[in-house]
Amino acid sequence: MKWSEIFTSSVGKKWIIALTGLFLITFLIVHAGLNACIWVNDGGTMFNAGAHFMGSTVVIRIVEVGLMLGFVLHIVQGIMLEIQNRRTRKIGYAVAMGNKGSKWYSRSMGLLGTLILIFLVIHLSHFWIPNRSNQGWLLGEEINLYERMKITFQELWVVIVYVVGCISLAWHLLHGFQSAFRTIGVTNKKYLKMLNALGTGFSIIVPFVFALMPISFYLGWIK
Amino acid sequence: MLDSKIPSGPLESKWTYYKGHCKLVNPANKRKLEVIVVGTGLAGASAAASLGELGYKVKAFCFQDSPRRAHSIAAQGGINAAKNYQNDGDSTFRLFYDTIKGGDYRAREANVHRLAEVSANIIDQCVAQGVPFAREYGGMLNNRSFGGVQVKRTFYAAGQTGQQLLIGAYQAQERQVALGNVKQYSRHEMLDVVIIDGKARGIIARNLVTGELERHFGHAVLLCTGGYGNVFYLSTNAMGSNVTAAWKAHVKGAFFGNPCYTQIHPTCIPVSGDHQSKLTLMSESLRNDGRIWVPKKKDETRKAVDIPEEDRDYYLERRYPAFGNLVPRDVASRAAKERCDAGFGVGTTKQAVYLDFRYNLINKYGRTEASKHGIENPDEATLERLGKEVVKEEYGNLFDMYEKITGENPYEVPMRIYPAVHYTMGGLWVDYELMTNVNGLYALGEANFSDHGANRLGASALMQGLADGYFVIPYTIGNYLADEIATKPIPTTHEAFETAEKAVSDRITRLMNIKGSKSVESFHKRLGKIMWEKCGMARNEKGLTEAISEIQALRKEFWNDVRIPGIINEMNPELDKAGRVADFMELGELMCRDALNRKESCGGHFREESQTEEGEAKRDDANFTFVSAWEYKSESNWEMHKEELIFEVAKPTQRSYK
Amino acid sequence: MENYNMNLTLKVWRQKNSAEKGGFQTYQVKNVSSEMSFLEMIDVLNEDLINEGKDPIAFDHDCREGICGMCSMYINGRPHGPWQNNTVCQLHMRAYKDGDTIVVEPWRANAFPVIKDLMVDRSAFDRIIQAGGYISVNTGSPVDANAIPIEKDKADAAFAAAACIGCGACVAACKNSSAMLFLSAKASHLALLPQGAPERKSRALAMVAQMDKEGFGSCTNTGACEAVCPKGISIENIARLNREYMCAAAVSDKG
Structure with missing residues (x-):
C-alpha cells in the first residue's frame, strides 16, 4: 500500500488529523507555559527572555516550520474531511437527531475549528507576523512582545475575540483530545478512562489560562 | 415404492462407503457446471459457499435484502454435536439414537446416522470460520443440555447461536462472491422451477424491486428455502418465510413428504391480541433453568409471586420425573395445552403457563457463586443478586427481549409462555442424496423432510442445515453432475423457460386482476385460524375433514375477492405476499389430508383418536411406519406414495420420558 | 403493566421508487393498543390503506425478533425509535401516549439509496463483507474445535463484536454516514480470534477501501x-480498527 493511498483513505486522513492534533496539543502546553511568565509581574523581563529564546534559537525556528506544517495539515485535512462528510447525505432528515447520542461539540468540530482559525489569523497578525517581519524572517531583532501585549489588550473587542477563541478551543479540545487517542487506536478501557479525565482537565485548564492573559492585561492585574 | 437410495452395508459405515464410491467431477469440469441455490439460510449459504469453493458456478437467490437475513439467524439456543467434550457418555451413536427416538421413529435411520457422524465436523468448521461459541475459562468450548436428551452436547453463543452460525456461512458465501464463484441475487423470489427432459434445469425468479421476471439456468437446482410454519399465520417464523419455492417444485412433480409433521414449540411468548403479527420464541435452553408450573387452583387470582410453593403444580416434573422440564418439545407443548384446556392457564387470556427462574437463580447459580466468592450462609437477597448476574450472562438477551415485548421483568416475575408453531419436520421428499424424485432438484435443511421424523429435538435444526450444506451436498451433487459434464448450458430462450415464465406471469396477472375487497393479510389470518384450531396441537378426523372443506372454500373466496394494491412492475410487497398466501392455502389442504390419513399419533402429530390412557401419544407401528410422500396430480388431488421405514438398529419402542 | 389505547398522528416518508422524489404524508391512526409492536401498528395502518384503495407503506422487516437486521426506520429523530438497544420491530407502543405525533423516515445516506417509501438498499454492506469480512477457510x-484454546475474555469480546446484525442504524445515526461501526465490529470480531489473525492486515485495508x-x-x-446500535456494539471497535489499519498500512511493503 502506497503512502498516498494510506493518507487519502478515510482512516488515514483521520490519523493525520489525530497526529497533528496531538502535536498541536503539545505546542499548546509550551505556549501556555511560556505565556504564563507574564504573571511573574516583573514588567515582562522573564516573558521576553522566554520569547527571545523561542524567537532566536535556530533549532526552535526549524521546529516552528514543523509546527506550521502541522497547522496547515490539520486545517486542510479537517476542512476536506468536513466537506466530504457533509456530502455523504444528499437528503437530510426532517427531524434531526440532535443530542440523542452525541454531544453538540463533537458534531461541530468543523465549526469550532473555523472559529479557532479566524482567531488564529487575528492572533498571528497581532504578534507573530509583526515580530517575524521585524526579524526579516531571519534571526534579526525582535520586538518587545510584552509591551505589544499590553497595548493590544487594552481594547475590549480584542479581549472578547480572544476569550471567544479560547472558548472555541476548549470545546474543540474537549472532543479532539480523547478523539485523537481513539483514532490512533487506544482501546484499553483503563487508559481511555485516564485519557478522558486528562483530556477534560486539559481542555478546561489550558484555554482558561490563555483566556486569563488578555483579561489580566485588560483589568490591569499585571503592570 | 420410492427408492431412497440408501447405500448398503452396516449403518455406521454407509456414509463412508458412499463417499468412497460416489462419482467425482474433475476440477476443470466443475467450472463448466452451474448450480442454482435458492435460499441463503444455514443450508443455502453453506451449500453455496461449499460448492463455490469446489469450483462450481453458483447462483444464490434470496428474497431478503441480504443473504444474512435468512431466518436461520433467529435460532437461539444452540447446535448439537457428538463431540463428548464433557465426558458425559455422548457418542455418534447416542446422538443418532436420541434423534431417532426424539423423532418418534419416523425418520430414516441412514440419514440420521450420517447427520450424527458429520455433526462433529460442523463444530470444527464453524470454529475455523470464526464463530464465537461460548467458552470456559480454560479456553475450551462450553456446552449446555437441551430437551429430550441426558447429555450436554449443545454448543452455543449466548442466545444467538443461529445468528453466529449464519453469519459464518454468510461470510463464507460472500468470500466466494468476491472470488467470482458465487453470484448473488438478493430481493429475488423463485416462482417456478424449469424442468427439461425430466431434469431440473433452472428457475423463474422475480426481481422484487422491479417486479420483472428473470430466467436462470442451472445444471442442478437446490432448494434451501426453509419451512412452512407460516401456514398457521402466527408462528415463530419470520414474516417472509414461505413455502412458495418448495410448493412450485411440488406442483412440478416433486413429492411432499410428511406435510402434517409440525413442531409446536412449548416456550413462546403468548398472543396478546388480534393485532399480533407473529410470535416470539423463548429459547428451549431456558428450560434448563426455568421450572414450568401452573396454579393448583382453577381461576387463581393471586399474582404469580404471591402463590406459595404448595399451591403450585410443576406439572412436567410431576408427570415426567426422569426428564422433568427437559422433556421433548412435543411432550412439553401438549402438557401445557392440557393444563390450559383444563382451566389452569394463567394471564389475561388463560392461555399461558409460568416459566419460573427463581428456584435455580437462587439455588443453582446463587449458591455456586456464593461459594465461589467465599460467602458463607448467604441470605436470600445476596443469592438473588449473585444468581441474577449469571442468569444475565447466560440468557440476558432473551430476558431483555421478553421484557420489551411484554413489559414485564422476568428476573422478578415468572415468564408467561405458551406453545407456538415453530418448525416443520415435513418437506420435500428427498432420497439419501438429498435429491427429490425430480432429477437434479435437491432440497436441503428444513425444506426437506428427512432427518427429524415426527418431532425435532432442540438444537438439531442448525445441525441439519449445516450438515446438508457443508458436508452432504458437496459429495452427493457430484454423483449427479458427473453425468452432466457433457450438458452445455441450455439457453434460457428454450421453450421450457418460455412456458414456465408465461405461466408465472399469467398467474401474477390473474392475481392482480381480481381487484376484490379483502386484503391478503385477512385471508392469511383466516387460513391460520383454521389450521391452528383443526390441524394444530391436537387433531381429529372430524376437525380435519371440516378444515379441508373450509380451506377449499377460503381458497375460492381468495381467488375471487382478494385486493392487491399497486402494479406488477414495481416493488409490491402485497403482491409478493399474495402469491405466498395462495400457495399456503394449497399446502394447508395437503397438510390436513396427510394428518387425516395418518391415523396414529407420533411426535408433533397428535391424533386424539390415538392416545394412551394417560393421554400420551400412541404410535401405530404396524400400519404407519412409513413416510407419506404426496404426488400432486391437480388441484385438491394428490396421490400418496409410501416409503417404508426400516429400523435395523434403533428398534421402535414406545417413547417414555417418565 | 397497564394497557391502554391511543390515537396517533403519523408523518411517513412516501417515495414511489428510487427515481422519483418523495415527501411526507400524514395519517391518523386510531385505537392503537399499547401492547402492539410499532410494526404491528404500521400493519394496522396498511390494512386501512388497502381497504381505502390506497398504496400501503412499504417497509423492510422480517424476523420481528430483533435479530435479522432487516427493519430500519428513523423515528422522531432516532434510528429504531426511542428505546435503547432495540430494533424497530421490538419497539412497542407502550413507548407512546395518546395524541403523539410520530415522524417516520427511511435511513438517509447516499450509500443507502431509497428503494421505496421506508425501504433502502443496503447491499453496500454485503460488498464491504465481500472485501474481506471473513476467514479464508474452505x-x-x-483442526479440532478445541485444538486452539481461546481465552474467555477474548472470546467474549469477539462475540460482543460479532453481535452486529448489519441493520445500518449506525450509518443512519452518524452525521457523516460513516459505516465504521459496522465495519469495525466485523474486523474486531475476526481479529480478536486466533483463527482470524493471519488475514487481519489485508482484511482491515480491504474493508476500509471498500467502505470509502x-x-x-x-x-x-x-x-x-454506539448510542443507537440495537446490539450495543462499542465504538471501542472503531479504535481497534484504526489501529489495525495503520499497523497494516505502515508495514505493507507494496507500492
Missing part, C-alpha cells in the same frame, strides 16, 4: 452510532 477437515468506495463518510468519534 469447508473440509479443519461505497461513499460512506469517515468516523469522527461522535459516538452517535
Whole structure:
C-alpha cells in the first residue's frame, strides 16, 4: 500500500488529523507555559527572555516550520474531511437527531475549528507576523512582545475575540483530545478512562489560562 | 415404492462407503457446471459457499435484502454435536439414537446416522470460520443440555447461536462472491422451477424491486428455502418465510413428504391480541433453568409471586420425573395445552403457563457463586443478586427481549409462555442424496423432510442445515453432475423457460386482476385460524375433514375477492405476499389430508383418536411406519406414495420420558 | 403493566421508487393498543390503506425478533425509535401516549439509496463483507474445535463484536454516514480470534477501501452510532480498527 493511498483513505486522513492534533496539543502546553511568565509581574523581563529564546534559537525556528506544517495539515485535512462528510447525505432528515447520542461539540468540530482559525489569523497578525517581519524572517531583532501585549489588550473587542477563541478551543479540545487517542487506536478501557479525565482537565485548564492573559492585561492585574 | 437410495452395508459405515464410491467431477469440469441455490439460510449459504469453493458456478437467490437475513439467524439456543467434550457418555451413536427416538421413529435411520457422524465436523468448521461459541475459562468450548436428551452436547453463543452460525456461512458465501464463484441475487423470489427432459434445469425468479421476471439456468437446482410454519399465520417464523419455492417444485412433480409433521414449540411468548403479527420464541435452553408450573387452583387470582410453593403444580416434573422440564418439545407443548384446556392457564387470556427462574437463580447459580466468592450462609437477597448476574450472562438477551415485548421483568416475575408453531419436520421428499424424485432438484435443511421424523429435538435444526450444506451436498451433487459434464448450458430462450415464465406471469396477472375487497393479510389470518384450531396441537378426523372443506372454500373466496394494491412492475410487497398466501392455502389442504390419513399419533402429530390412557401419544407401528410422500396430480388431488421405514438398529419402542 | 389505547398522528416518508422524489404524508391512526409492536401498528395502518384503495407503506422487516437486521426506520429523530438497544420491530407502543405525533423516515445516506417509501438498499454492506469480512477457510477437515484454546475474555469480546446484525442504524445515526461501526465490529470480531489473525492486515485495508468506495463518510468519534446500535456494539471497535489499519498500512511493503 502506497503512502498516498494510506493518507487519502478515510482512516488515514483521520490519523493525520489525530497526529497533528496531538502535536498541536503539545505546542499548546509550551505556549501556555511560556505565556504564563507574564504573571511573574516583573514588567515582562522573564516573558521576553522566554520569547527571545523561542524567537532566536535556530533549532526552535526549524521546529516552528514543523509546527506550521502541522497547522496547515490539520486545517486542510479537517476542512476536506468536513466537506466530504457533509456530502455523504444528499437528503437530510426532517427531524434531526440532535443530542440523542452525541454531544453538540463533537458534531461541530468543523465549526469550532473555523472559529479557532479566524482567531488564529487575528492572533498571528497581532504578534507573530509583526515580530517575524521585524526579524526579516531571519534571526534579526525582535520586538518587545510584552509591551505589544499590553497595548493590544487594552481594547475590549480584542479581549472578547480572544476569550471567544479560547472558548472555541476548549470545546474543540474537549472532543479532539480523547478523539485523537481513539483514532490512533487506544482501546484499553483503563487508559481511555485516564485519557478522558486528562483530556477534560486539559481542555478546561489550558484555554482558561490563555483566556486569563488578555483579561489580566485588560483589568490591569499585571503592570 | 420410492427408492431412497440408501447405500448398503452396516449403518455406521454407509456414509463412508458412499463417499468412497460416489462419482467425482474433475476440477476443470466443475467450472463448466452451474448450480442454482435458492435460499441463503444455514443450508443455502453453506451449500453455496461449499460448492463455490469446489469450483462450481453458483447462483444464490434470496428474497431478503441480504443473504444474512435468512431466518436461520433467529435460532437461539444452540447446535448439537457428538463431540463428548464433557465426558458425559455422548457418542455418534447416542446422538443418532436420541434423534431417532426424539423423532418418534419416523425418520430414516441412514440419514440420521450420517447427520450424527458429520455433526462433529460442523463444530470444527464453524470454529475455523470464526464463530464465537461460548467458552470456559480454560479456553475450551462450553456446552449446555437441551430437551429430550441426558447429555450436554449443545454448543452455543449466548442466545444467538443461529445468528453466529449464519453469519459464518454468510461470510463464507460472500468470500466466494468476491472470488467470482458465487453470484448473488438478493430481493429475488423463485416462482417456478424449469424442468427439461425430466431434469431440473433452472428457475423463474422475480426481481422484487422491479417486479420483472428473470430466467436462470442451472445444471442442478437446490432448494434451501426453509419451512412452512407460516401456514398457521402466527408462528415463530419470520414474516417472509414461505413455502412458495418448495410448493412450485411440488406442483412440478416433486413429492411432499410428511406435510402434517409440525413442531409446536412449548416456550413462546403468548398472543396478546388480534393485532399480533407473529410470535416470539423463548429459547428451549431456558428450560434448563426455568421450572414450568401452573396454579393448583382453577381461576387463581393471586399474582404469580404471591402463590406459595404448595399451591403450585410443576406439572412436567410431576408427570415426567426422569426428564422433568427437559422433556421433548412435543411432550412439553401438549402438557401445557392440557393444563390450559383444563382451566389452569394463567394471564389475561388463560392461555399461558409460568416459566419460573427463581428456584435455580437462587439455588443453582446463587449458591455456586456464593461459594465461589467465599460467602458463607448467604441470605436470600445476596443469592438473588449473585444468581441474577449469571442468569444475565447466560440468557440476558432473551430476558431483555421478553421484557420489551411484554413489559414485564422476568428476573422478578415468572415468564408467561405458551406453545407456538415453530418448525416443520415435513418437506420435500428427498432420497439419501438429498435429491427429490425430480432429477437434479435437491432440497436441503428444513425444506426437506428427512432427518427429524415426527418431532425435532432442540438444537438439531442448525445441525441439519449445516450438515446438508457443508458436508452432504458437496459429495452427493457430484454423483449427479458427473453425468452432466457433457450438458452445455441450455439457453434460457428454450421453450421450457418460455412456458414456465408465461405461466408465472399469467398467474401474477390473474392475481392482480381480481381487484376484490379483502386484503391478503385477512385471508392469511383466516387460513391460520383454521389450521391452528383443526390441524394444530391436537387433531381429529372430524376437525380435519371440516378444515379441508373450509380451506377449499377460503381458497375460492381468495381467488375471487382478494385486493392487491399497486402494479406488477414495481416493488409490491402485497403482491409478493399474495402469491405466498395462495400457495399456503394449497399446502394447508395437503397438510390436513396427510394428518387425516395418518391415523396414529407420533411426535408433533397428535391424533386424539390415538392416545394412551394417560393421554400420551400412541404410535401405530404396524400400519404407519412409513413416510407419506404426496404426488400432486391437480388441484385438491394428490396421490400418496409410501416409503417404508426400516429400523435395523434403533428398534421402535414406545417413547417414555417418565 | 397497564394497557391502554391511543390515537396517533403519523408523518411517513412516501417515495414511489428510487427515481422519483418523495415527501411526507400524514395519517391518523386510531385505537392503537399499547401492547402492539410499532410494526404491528404500521400493519394496522396498511390494512386501512388497502381497504381505502390506497398504496400501503412499504417497509423492510422480517424476523420481528430483533435479530435479522432487516427493519430500519428513523423515528422522531432516532434510528429504531426511542428505546435503547432495540430494533424497530421490538419497539412497542407502550413507548407512546395518546395524541403523539410520530415522524417516520427511511435511513438517509447516499450509500443507502431509497428503494421505496421506508425501504433502502443496503447491499453496500454485503460488498464491504465481500472485501474481506471473513476467514479464508474452505469447508473440509479443519483442526479440532478445541485444538486452539481461546481465552474467555477474548472470546467474549469477539462475540460482543460479532453481535452486529448489519441493520445500518449506525450509518443512519452518524452525521457523516460513516459505516465504521459496522465495519469495525466485523474486523474486531475476526481479529480478536486466533483463527482470524493471519488475514487481519489485508482484511482491515480491504474493508476500509471498500467502505470509502461505497461513499460512506469517515468516523469522527461522535459516538452517535454506539448510542443507537440495537446490539450495543462499542465504538471501542472503531479504535481497534484504526489501529489495525495503520499497523497494516505502515508495514505493507507494496507500492
